[in-house]
Amino acid sequence: MRLINRKPGPSWRISLAMLPFALLLVAYLAGSAARLAENPQDKLLPSVVQMADAVERMAFKEDPRSGRYLLWDDTAASLKRLAMGLAIAAALGLSLGILAGSLPLFGAALSPLLTVVSMIPPLAILPVLFIVFGLDELSKVMLIVLGITPVIARDLEQRAREIPAELLIKAQTLGANTWTLILRVVLPQLLPRLLIALQLALGSAWLFLIAAEAIASTDGLGYRIFLVRRYLAMDVILPYVAWITLLAWLMDLGLKRLTRAAFPWYEGGRA
Amino acid sequence: MSFIQVRNVWQQYGDQTVLENLRLDIDQGEFCALVGASGCGKSTFLRMLLGQERPHRGQILLDDKPLVAEPDPSRGIVFQRYSVLPHLSVLDNVALGLELPRAPLLGRLFGRAKAEARTQAAQLLRRVGLDHALDKYPSQLSGGMQQRLAIAQALIMKPRMLLLDEPFGALDPGIRKDMHALLLELWQETGLTVLMVTHDLSEGFTLGTRLLVFDKVRNDPQAPGAYGARITYDLPLNLDRRATREAVAALPAHVTGALKTA
Ligand SMILES: Nc1ncnc2c1ncn2[C@@H]1O[C@H](COP(=O)(O)OP(=O)(O)OP(=O)(O)O)[C@@H](O)[C@H]1O
Ligand SMILES: [Mg+2]
Numbered sequence: 100m101r102l103i104n105r106k107p108g109p110s111w112r113i114s115l116a117m118l119p120f121a122l123l124l125v126a127y128l129a130g131s132a133a134r135l136a137e138n139p140q141d142k143l144l145p146s147v148v149q150m151a152d153a154v155e156r157m158a159f160k161e162d163p164r165s166g167r168y169l170l171w172d173d174t175a176a177s178l179k180r181l182a183m184g185l186a187i188a189a190a191l192g193l194s195l196g197i198l199a200g201s202l203p204l205f206g207a208a209l210s211p212l213l214t215v216v217s218m219i220p221p222l223a224i225l226p227v228l229f230i231v232f233g234l235d236e237l238s239k240v241m242l243i244v245l246g247i248t249p250v251i252a253r254d255l256e257q258r259a260r261e262i263p264a265e266l267l268i269k270a271q272t273l274g275a276n277t278w279t280l281i282l283r284v285v286l287p288q289l290l291p292r293l294l295i296a297l298q299l300a301l302g303s304a305w306l307f308l309i310a311a312e313a314i315a316s317t318d319g320l321g322y323r324i325f326l327v328r329r330y331l332a333m334d335v336i337l338p339y340v341a342w343i344t345l346l347a348w349l350m351d352l353g354l355k356r357l358t359r360a361a362f363p364w365y366e367g368g369r370a
Numbered sequence: 371m372s373f374i375q376v377r378n379v380w381q382q383y384g385d386q387t388v389l390e391n392l393r394l395d396i397d398q399g400e401f402c403a404l405v406g407a408s409g410c411g412k413s414t415f416l417r418m419l420l421g422q423e424r425p426h427r428g429q430i431l432l433d434d435k436p437l438v439a440e441p442d443p444s445r446g447i448v449f450q451r452y453s454v455l456p457h458l459s460v461l462d463n464v465a466l467g468l469e470l471p472r473a474p475l476l477g478r479l480f481g482r483a484k485a486e487a488r489t490q491a492a493q494l495l496r497r498v499g500l501d502h503a504l505d506k507y508p509s510q511l512s513g514g515m516q517q518r519l520a521i522a523q524a525l526i527m528k529p530r531m532l533l534l535d536e537p538f539g540a541l542d543p544g545i546r547k548d549m550h551a552l553l554l555e556l557w558q559e560t561g562l563t564v565l566m567v568t569h570d571l572s573e574g575f576t577l578g579t580r581l582l583v584f585d586k587v588r589n590d591p592q593a594p595g596a597y598g599a600r601i602t603y604d605l606p607l608n609l610d611r612r613a614t615r616e617a618v619a620a621l622p623a624h625v626t627g628a629l630k631t632a
Contacts, residue, residue, distance in 0.1 A: 263451075263452040265449045265451070265452035265453060266452055266455060268420065268422060268441050268447065269447065269449075269452075269453060269454075269455070269523075270455070270466075270470070271440065271441035271442065272420075272441045272442065272443060272445060272446055272447055272524070272527065272529070273443065273466055273467040273470050273471075273523070273527060274442075274443045274467060274470040274471030274527065275470045275477065276474055278474075278475075278477075279470055279473070279474060279475075279476075279477030282476070282477045283466065283470070283477040283478065284455060287457045287458075288456070288457055362457070363507070364456055364457050364458075364507040364508075364509060365457075
């Protein structure tokens with residue numbers, strides 16, 4: 100059988116999915132063991148035991164100086180910023196996308212602006228944000244908002260344009276005015292797209308969050324990683340990165356599940 | 371005067387003339403079948419009647435008044451595709467037409483008004499044979515059921531004019547026959563004026579009380595866009611049916627069925 104026609108069965112699929120992870124893990128363990136055998140003080144590839152110790156220290160013991168559980172504090176701080184950024188970006192992106200995509204007069208004014216704004220590298224204006232909004236929470240949230248809103252808005256604008264003209268005409272023959280047409284036809288059709296756009300923007304959102312925390316913060320997952328970097332504390336950094344990855348993956352999964360559960364008509368509508 | 375008067379209407383896009391000098395009078399309650407070669411401007415004509423586009427030249431009058439230049443509830447439309455809203459259930463697709471005009475702020479009704487709208491929508495859906503599928507989404511329906519839904523959705527508005535653009539073009543012959551019967555019954559009951567574009571000449575002959583043939587009579591090979599299509603034949607059909615319909619229209623409202631009284 101040709102390779103292109105060979106498909107894995109369900110159990111094969113799981114095994115194949117695990118395989119690369121298992122290989123990476125084995126390679127890491129082997130490398131770590133080899134380096135530590137040569138030099139027990141080596142910091143680059145900490146052993147599993149060392150990392151477990153670090154997790155225990157960060158997550159389950161009070162920090163001697165602040166008396167707090169650092170991992171959970173960092174997680175809460177970061178997730179709060181991320182959630183605020185995502186929520187504001189979703190609301191803004193949705194509104195801009197609907198305006199630009201379904202009202203030609205607004206689209207004429209907004210589309211070029213959105214295109215240009217989306218070209219600005221958000222990190223390049225981070226200093227501006229710090230100057231304008233100060234060094235506290237607001238500027239970090241704003242970085243996420245500025246970073247992903249244009250992407251979401253442009254995606255939704257495009258999706259709004261793709262709604263068949265027939266449906267908009269049909270709604271008008273059913274007695275819709277512009278506002279109710281948006282409310283009952285455009286908005287509900289864009290909501291699942293919004294969740295998908297958020298899912299795709301999640302990676303960038305984390306990037307901007309970590310960057311802002313690394314530069315100016317006193318807590319947060321990104322702050323911690325960049326803080327302990329000074330001591331080459333790979334035993335803390337690696338579990339933190341794994342934790343961030345897990346959180347991001349769970350959010351991605353959650354959005355996917357939510358799209359399916361909240362909009363049962365959506366996948367079927369594609370067919 | 372006639373219900374619809376088309377007065378020397380021209381339509382062109384850029385320098386391509388699509389329709390030229392259409393002159394036509396359509397009475398209330400007629401069932402016009404529109405046929406013609408692909409690309410000759412039948413859909414364009416329907417779009418102008420719907421108010422989706424304006425004629426380049428000329429004028430269309432509805433009850434002696436210039437046609438409202440945007441789609442409104444007095445004119446219903448069923449397209450070949452994309453006629454129903456994919457995110458609403460069958461019942462909500464029809465009930466929407468009762469909610470939108472009465473709720474200009476929120477676009478939806480609540481409480482008793484909502485329940486009433488849904489009951490009324492369900493009645494009409496029973497009439498088109500969809501009462502077993504009220505909670506389904508359009509993507510779960512067959513092509514024929516989707517078009518039934520689209521027709522019910524248009525009829526709930528009690529439009530004065532129903533425009534159909536190849537509504538059954540994508541259906542297989544057996545289902546098409548059922549749809550013909552349904553459409554004829556609804557037309558008899560409601561007193562609607564129907565304009566239907568079809569590629570199937572026999573469909574036009576079976577259903578219409580009038581057949582309008584669109585054709586390009588003049589053609590300049592040097593400038594293919596210079597001339598547009600006209601109505602070259604205007605044939606009365608099924609005179610008996612027209613008479614029946616007029617007789618039905620003369621009956622008092624309470625005997626002519628749910629659609630007219632609902
Ligand atoms: N918005 C538009 N801009 C430019 N040209 C258009 C536009 N709409 C229609 N046309 C042109 O007008 C002509 C008539 O189109 P129309 O869709 O009315 O044809 P039709 O008779 O409905 O054809 P069919 O039977 O294939 O549906 C076509 O040549 C088409 O390319
Ligand atoms: Mg057409």
